[in-house]
Amino acid sequence: MSQQVRGVIARSKGAPVELVDIVIPDPGPGEVVVAVQACGVCHTDLTYREGGINDDFPFLLGHEAAGVVESVGEGVDLVAPGDFVVLNWRAVCGKCRACKRGRPQYCFDTYNATQKMTLTDGTELTPALGIGAFADKTLVHQGQCTKVEPGTDPAVAGLLGCGVMAGLGAAINTGGVDRTDSVAVIGCGGVGDAAIAGARLVGAHTIVAIDRDKQKLEWARELGATHTIDATEVDDVVTAVQDLTGGFGVDVAIDAVGRPETWKQAFYLRDLAGTVVLVGVPTPDMKLEMPLLDFFSHGGALKSSWYGDCLPERDFPVLIDLYRQGRLPLERFVSERIALQEVEEAFESMHRGAVLRSVVVL
Template sequence: MQQVKAVVATAKGEPVSIATVNVPDPGPGEALVKILACGVCHTDLHYREGGISDDFPFLLGHEASGIVESVGPDVSDVAPGDFVILNWRAVCGECRACKRGEAQYCFATHNAKQQMTLGDGTALSPALGIGAFAEKTLVAAGQCTKVDPSARPAAAGLLGCGVMAGLGAAINTGGATRGRSVAVIGCGGVGVAAVAGAVLAGSSPVIAVDIDARKLAAARAAGAMHTIDSSAGDPVEQIKQICAETYPGAEGADIVVEAVGRPETWKQGFYARDLAGTLVLVGVPTPDLTLPELPLIDVFGRGGALKSSWYGDCLPSRDFPMLIDLYQRGRLDLDAFVTEEIALDQVEEAFDRMHDGTVLRSVVVL
């Protein structure tokens, strides 16, 4: 057992605090990881606000990189000293999805079995089974993906959630590739990553939609060829016009990635698709939101696919090393997503800046 400093959310809507946390030694199939960096993600704020569950207190943080310090019995994929990115989809290898070769859809992903606790023994709920706003955390060994140790920890860790979610939504879920147009609605960290993914895949045109000029500027920096301020006009008609200029007769984008998680923007994405186009929902909605009413004939008549993308349909063991390699070779600018590096006790202020839209990612560096 070790004691470490960590960021804890103790009650719904209350500011987070620094607490001393007890971290057990790793048991069978578990790994103890010394955290080097962890991004401040909207999901952590959702936990603090009670938008995911009410299993307080929460040990926040999940978008992380670190060094494996020790492992429990029966662990062979990682070893002490390995530089890893943490993931929240440790696949089981035994479920129907895994056995049919679709481990990215694993039905039985798992976390560490032992619980981390506060000093008084109160069990903590680690965010997405990770809890990485901490000096060290205990995870299932399958949540550790070994990557090139020369990669910058603050940038590499972002693949653990938001950047992977956006890249994967465009490429893995949406099928972005050459000859296909992509529109991304909502250009926070996940949306800008979707833009970067579409550009990386060779899609054209790549269109970014938002109401914030700063976010649209970030999307342009990531390679968006067109930007649309949706507060100044109908984005659906503008997307259609841009796509028709490249592909005469097109009635919208081949792929629309909705990275907001709102019924209004989802409906915009539905109608901004070309016939037989794909709409991908990657923005995380709150539990009270419902799909907007649509004429069923429109759902039938437009064809195509309406998908949701969970973690960018990624397989960490396949995708993380590949993306780190692209980063190291200058083809994927992960550094651009790191707006600022902060200390462990500055997470609450980082939530405020997230609300203000002034950052793509604040990253805690330990």
């Protein structure tokens, strides 16, 4: 029997979000209803509200979440009622050409729930990243549920569902950072600071944080940056990084902003044969113009990082274990805990750069 619960929706482009009643159907084949316990406020949710993803309004926002499986549909065998799970937006299919080549982190045909959640008048909702977790409960595919250690703070665990995993994975999975490497991260918001935490976790000996905001640079130091550069106080960021690395540049440069000018900085502030990782998301109008010879002469690797190239069933439990052991300070990303009706205010805090993450706690 369907249920009526609260949910936060974006009804039209740029309009303030609304807390309304929504309808959750009983789970069908392969589907799961999850009672949401916490959900981070991610910039992607704001992008949905602004129409930057698509125009399939109304959107049920929220996707960076953890909770408890309440009920399951026919054929569900990955989780059971009572399991504590982190939700993910890349449930791999196991059948596409990427999966068959042993690269499921690049799955080209990820799963979502088949049924639609709706408004009480029957209007179908589009769940953000196939999840829609600014709600008391949500309907997802079983592959979007990753079991992790019960008893973990849901506000912390849920952050692995998007931004923190994106940053950690950009450093560890995509960038392949290890203890022999020097690293620079441009943009020290939630994703950039997660990349810094990831570089520290694997023992990178030099970690340079670059931003224009002093508070963000302070957060970066707390999460493992060995050096910080305030871009407003130097003539040239590339030269400043080279001065910290014997004149050579870093082995791995991570652009967590996603603009042509920051990508160029990342390209030129790395050492010869170094790696550039783009994890910040550009907008469709952005263009890049550079001498082709520079690509050839600098060598190395130029990579984009999708969701930190993670495999949730592999990565989430390990990272939660590291957090519980005190080796990965995920709790530092939780700037504030808010109620479901405070999402719009959380967007404003995000705009001001006042938080790493606001987390809705239900």
